[in-house]
Amino acid sequence: MRVTFRRPDPRDPGRPVYVISVAASIVSVHPRTLRIYEDAGLVCPARTPTNIRLYSENDIRRVMWIRHLTQNLGVNLAGVRILFELEERLGTRILERLYDEGVRDAETAAAASADANPEPSASSA
Amino acid sequence: MRVTFRRPDPRDPGRPVYVISVAASIVSVHPRTLRIYEDAGLVCPARTPTNIRLYSENDIRRVMWIRHLTQNLGVNLAGVRILFELEERLGTRILERLYDEGVRDAETAAAASADANPEPSASSA
DNA sequence: CATACTTGACAACGGCATTGTCAAGTTTCT
DNA sequence: AGAAACTTGACAATGCCGTTGTCAAGTATG
Numbered sequence: 001m002r003v004t005f006r007r008p009d010p011r012d013p014g015r016p017v018y019v020i021s022v023a024a025s026i027v028s029v030h031p032r033t034l035r036i037y038e039d040a041g042l043v044c045p046a047r048t049p050t051n052i053r054l055y056s057e058n059d060i061r062r063v064m065w066i067r068h069l070t071q072n073l074g075v076n077l078a079g080v081r082i083l084f085e086l087e088e089r090l091g092t093r094i095l096e097r098l099y100d101e102g103v104r105d106a107e108t109a110a111a112a113s114a115d116a117n118p119e120p121s122a123s124s125a
Numbered sequence: 126m127r128v129t130f131r132r133p134d135p136r137d138p139g140r141p142v143y144v145i146s147v148a149a150s151i152v153s154v155h156p157r158t159l160r161i162y163e164d165a166g167l168v169c170p171a172r173t174p175t176n177i178r179l180y181s182e183n184d185i186r187r188v189m190w191i192r193h194l195t196q197n198l199g200v201n202l203a204g205v206r207i208l209f210e211l212e213e214r215l216g217t218r219i220l221e222r223l224y225d226e227g228v229r230d231a232e233t234a235a236a237a238s239a240d241a242n243p244e245p246s247a248s249s250a
Numbered sequence: 251c252a253t254a255c256t257t258g259a260c261a262a263c264g265g266c267a268t269t270g271t272c273a274a275g276t277t278t279c280t
Numbered sequence: 281a282g283a284a285a286c287t288t289g290a291c292a293a294t295g296c297c298g299t300t301g302t303c304a305a306g307t308a309t310g
Binding site: 019020021031050051052053074076 | 285297
């Protein structure tokens with residue numbers, strides 16, 4: 001059974017298009033939680049001139065990683081921040097090492113195909 | 126003021142020599158806490174033929190990293206485990222990137238000299 | 251032989267993560 | 281025009297986590 005975080009790519013994954021309620025719905029979290037992630041510095045959605053948050057596909061993927069790390073692996077938000085910082089410093093997608101090699105469970109192993117990878121992106125932070 | 130985790134090196138940092146009360150005293154934690162770290166798979170001290178734990182210098186350093194990550198950076202134990210696993214997979218001391226570059230605070234910046242680095246070691250796990 | 255080790259277990263307490271809700275004001279969309 | 285959704289800051293409930301503390305019973309050590 002194939003598990004994937006990937007959603008069909010829009011034209012430009014960096015383009016901010018989703019307001020907070022839509023982004024929350026896409027990743028199945030409460031809008032309040034997305035605000036907390038932003039307060040924690042884990043995701044930085046764009047803002048319109050009237051200060052409305054707009055999330056891009058990259059932001060969505062980043063939140064999906066946060067959810068994977070916190071819900072499935074039990075990492076707290078401080079730990080997620082450190083992991084993201086390491087990834088930025090090393091300039092590589094080190095978190096994929098956790099996902100690609102299916103260390104956690106059979107489900108993540110099943111998701112090892114190329115299009116199954118969630119992609120935390122430093123560029124949105 | 127210079128801050129360092131490094132203690133004077135014994136002859137062989139891999140040699141298990143400290144019983145749990147001594148190791149706990151060295152790193153200023155409760156022996157109960159060291160047992161919890163072991164249960165969490167974060168550190169694996171050697172055992173004597175009569176099942177007494179013996180910690181090596183490498184184990185001590187590893188615990189010092191755990192303490193730094195949990196106490197100073199707020200990472201929980203699941204997060205520490207993921208960081209250690211990444212380090213093993215990448216085959217490099219990625220956590221030093223956090224420490225060497227003093228991203229956290231002035232104290233860690235002050236400790237940036239070569240002999241100030243704590244060294245998490247995958248070899249003790 | 252006192253002390254320290256082992257195991258498994260329960261508990262207190264402060265902190266964390268998520269969700270929920272509120273008020274007041276602004277913006278958006280129908 | 282007005283309902284709905286957005287913003288901010290704030291407080292709270294609840295379950296979980298991390299650390300320490302303690303216990304019992306048995307074994308090992310100095």
